Amino acid sequence: MGSIFKKYSLEDLGFNVEEALGLYRVIDEDGNVVGEEPKVSGEKLLEMYVFMVRARILDDWILKLQRIGKVAIHAPNKGQEAVAVGAASALDKGDWLFPSYRELGAYLVRGLSEEEILDRAIADADDPLKGAEFAIYGNREYNVVPAPVPVGSHIPLAVGAAMAAKIMGHKTVVMAIFGDGATSRGDFHSGLNFAGVFKAPAVFVIQNNQYAISLHVTRQTAAKTLALKGAAYGVPGVRVDGNDVLAVFSVASKAVEKARNGGGPTLIEALTYRVGPHTTADDPGRYRSQEEAKAFEKLDPIDRYRKYLINRGLLSDSEDKRIWGEWGLKIEDIVKKCYNKPPLPAEVIFYNVYSKPTWNLIEQMGELRESLKLLEELGLEVE
Amino acid sequence: MGSIFKKYSLEDLGFNVEEALGLYRVIDEDGNVVGEEPKVSGEKLLEMYVFMVRARILDDWILKLQRIGKVAIHAPNKGQEAVAVGAASALDKGDWLFPSYRELGAYLVRGLSEEEILDRAIADADDPLKGAEFAIYGNREYNVVPAPVPVGSHIPLAVGAAMAAKIMGHKTVVMAIFGDGATSRGDFHSGLNFAGVFKAPAVFVIQNNQYAISLHVTRQTAAKTLALKGAAYGVPGVRVDGNDVLAVFSVASKAVEKARNGGGPTLIEALTYRVGPHTTADDPGRYRSQEEAKAFEKLDPIDRYRKYLINRGLLSDSEDKRIWGEWGLKIEDIVKKCYNKPPLPAEVIFYNVYSKPTWNLIEQMGELRESLKLLEELGLEVE
Amino acid sequence: MPVVNMVQALNSALREEMRRDPRIIVLGEDVGRRGGVFLVTEGLIEEFGPERVIDTPLTEAGIVGVATGMAMYGLKPVAEIQFIDFIYEAFDQIVTNLSKIRRRTGGMYSAPLIVRGPCCGGVKGGMFHSQSNESYFIHTAGLIVVMPSRPYDAKGLLKASIRGEDPVIFLEPKILYRTVKEEIPDGDYIVPIGESRIVKEGSDATIVTWGAMVYQALETSKLVESKHGWSIEIIDLRTLFPYDKDSIIESLEKTGRLVIVHEAPKTLGLGAEIAAYIAENYIELLKAPIIRVAGFDTPFPLVHEKLYMPNIARIYMGLSKVMSY
């Protein structure tokens, strides 16, 4: 007699396990085409390159500013530009992005300017987030939501936004980017589960740079791949070479299109490598070998993409130099400008806690002002 | 050129997807053998039957006591006895069990007596947990850890115990039982992930009774099966007919043996059905059809197992009647005994908060005593 | 005007607000056809459908996190936590996102949503169905915390919360769900956030309390009035944060004696903050020590809960202390 309980087989899975275990690629390390190129204009292809270059230059500058104490802390992006730029390039203007803290390229693609990113990094008078937090970027104008520092806590927010868009009948797609480490947090679990159950128009991009500070991804989870984690939620997982901007862009574009058309969420695992330290406060020498890092440094996504563009005749060496040179100068000018901006006033402490300050905050603002006066009287400085 | 990033295929998975999608069975609804019978004595087979009978009778009694207000609340076990008894029977004496709140059969298998279970249900003077909480059972003597009411919060505890056993060089296996609903909680995620990474000697049993109060499991997750969730953690998942006590016992025994031999954890999904209401406070008529419930009621695991035992000549009708009759009387006597036990003293409020009461508790005990005196003086009762 | 209990009052608040504004949705465990385990959301899915009345998977972190994202996008979610004792999984979402989203995005985003659920003791719910955990939220800047004690306030405060611009933790003493009935206006009205209610005027001592303890305070006030002729003023805070300090000060100007009564454990219960605030700013008003009558500093017990919670004897003891000082 058969059971009342259903039996399933691989075919019923509704989930392509091969995609979650494999590795989607478009160009190899030498820029040769090994997969299907995305059908977009040469202009768009070049644009992605420029975003990667801008991200690299900006990353370098923020690092420098951190070293001289002008920026509190920075999480280097180097070597991971293809994930951020490839993924964000798949979104439409009206779509929403919930990034993490290591995606300068994505912020630029969405429209944030170098200047506002630097205002944020420095937390100067023009800081759009009013000195709330360090190393976190976003702007409502471009539907880029500033991340919470607790890793992965933004994932349910992204799912909620996606569900809201669906409920309100919008065609918005919401993308969340987070690291391999974030997949261990409860928020990944609840977020992906809601997305699966409610078929949220969401795209999840795991930027698997193989480390969460010192922990290698193979100690983060015993799952064979992170894309496979989608199986736990009925969310298709796709594994992609994250140093191949075209592969990331292609996979993300398909996922975005699917989500927009009511096909539900996708979990993308983009394999890359954190070439630098976790942040400017880290020392990777303590936990990984020089050789490992060296091997991955050779896979630089910008070099690789440059080779492809040159192969395709979309870029020449001199044009390339011009791009680096021009953006180098532009960004240097912006750095100089931001460097000299005044600081935020002390009252920002009380900004935006509630829609209107509650009575305790009003009392405490009084205390702050009185203390500032007293400090002056005493001729003391505490900062 | 090949990639530095590895590609995997199904063979590399180290995870039998078929087992996670299929349905392990030993006997069918008519008690016919359709799979491999476990190699245990007839005595052990009969013992499991008696445990199921005892659980059923006890469940009925607690329900009755709840209806007359002697017990605060009860989560009926009816129809799910095979999961609890089958799973717990796979454990050795020294193993640890972290059950949930709906596994009377498992508590009995581990050695808890009907009397202490009733003391707990009533929270009388002999209540081993000293009136701490309702409807929660356990006893350190039998390595059964009382569950927290927040669903699934015991999963990381079980994993921690398993990891500790391994670190201390013990051969202990730790089993956790929880519901389909619990798989959505962050604790499932963190617990399973730790178990996978550290190869904890743990066995997880999902008692999938298809409902979390009113929510059907198909709205709990979009995963095809719950066993498949193991894939997210590198923990093999096995799906089993939970109304087939021999199937549950077989699968659990294999998992326990594997864990004991250093093979790491297993996630077992046991499919069953909650025939009754969620708890005595629930009304399933609000959210599911009579027909659905009826269809599943026919699958009663005790009936099914009885047929098998009779088929195998291990049980006769008269012997069966004797078992029901004897245990019926025994348990009735215990109920009567417990019914008349005195209540716990008021001071239990302050028991076991710390290893020694802190000064604030000592002050507050004084307040309690004073208030009791005052109530007496005023001739008032508040309880 | 219909006579309703608190469940009905809350239900009608939700229903009327959902009719008024399509952005308002409800989500939580079993809030759909089950109507919530206390039936606060009964009938809503029938009227508004499963897109606006969402049965969620069993994860409080998911409920609050997802609701926060929904609110940031433009919906107005009312999220139910089945028992407020289960909210802790969501604590990171509450502390990290819900309470700080406005500040940490420089005011670009906000998440004015309601997290509501049954709280407090008195129904033999044991350790995890009885907690009064308002302190955790009051200590978390960015949140409004509300606890009604009667149907009228329940409806008016829930409407005010829904129409507000800040996230609200809305705590409903489950013992009052069906035990208190009263006439309330049929249609629209609001009880403003931040305003307490004088339950009873008096001149000798002030009891500041909230939730179900309002009734214990009332009962005790009658006892001491008849026994000693003490005239007790009772203030029901209603909004626990920002609490209505002015009403307390006004009352103290009259009575000079303060007893604070709450179910939450004494240590760092809201009583501590109120006492400290008075001892800091209005100590000259005091004719006696400030007495707190509160839940004991233990997990909530299944047995003897009425001895654990402030009761008539313990409130009487508190009043005696301030009256005899």
Add this chain to the structure above:
Amino acid sequence: MPVVNMVQALNSALREEMRRDPRIIVLGEDVGRRGGVFLVTEGLIEEFGPERVIDTPLTEAGIVGVATGMAMYGLKPVAEIQFIDFIYEAFDQIVTNLSKIRRRTGGMYSAPLIVRGPCCGGVKGGMFHSQSNESYFIHTAGLIVVMPSRPYDAKGLLKASIRGEDPVIFLEPKILYRTVKEEIPDGDYIVPIGESRIVKEGSDATIVTWGAMVYQALETSKLVESKHGWSIEIIDLRTLFPYDKDSIIESLEKTGRLVIVHEAPKTLGLGAEIAAYIAENYIELLKAPIIRVAGFDTPFPLVHEKLYMPNIARIYMGLSKVMSY
């Protein structure tokens, strides 16, 4: 006696205890070869191996939940939360299991483990690397809460915590990790849980404080001594729960004036409880209002943190209030 900073003191406490008792293990994010981001666990994995120094996946709920299970089984875990601001995911585990395991199992099981991590501000860490969140734990019955202010206490209190029978939340002001150095005994010693330390004797007013604020209080006391001749007594609580009430009362018997200084947000900071306790039981000792100087009721800011936290000016203002009353 070697001169050490707080990181070294904590490290030696862990090392000595782990040598003494094989049941003691360490777990947390990056505690292995990385040695923890502040190097408190540096070198331990080399000495004790990866079975006793466990690098965990990135989930605080997992860390605390698993550690609790380990402790129930018989190990003695010291769990590190990388920054205490990340502990909220573990809040259900803390409130539901860690703090209640003894009570909710009728005393059959206990989980005497240590959850330790860097806390508090002063290093430009912004909103999520600067929090002082002790109130959440003090309000949760079943937990011990500790915060050392100097290397000697850090080592002695950590050892006492490890040898105790109750779960301890052990908070380490990160700004003190390397800024304060002192001679401490090389070998074994204990600083008992529940005992405060008189940092400085005085007769005009008492400052009760803890953590890095001890140094702000000291500095301010020197200022007011030289400026006004006020003699200030300073108490470093060290154990925040159960706090040493007797030392506060004794001091108040002398001074009659109380200022409480802490970094945590004012509303329901521990200052509220201490003030309320005094206003309830020892109001007759007071010559002035009880003043709290505390972090403001806002998320911790990246900019102007030294204005957000109590500083010399604000403590001076507090002392002026009690001295001029």
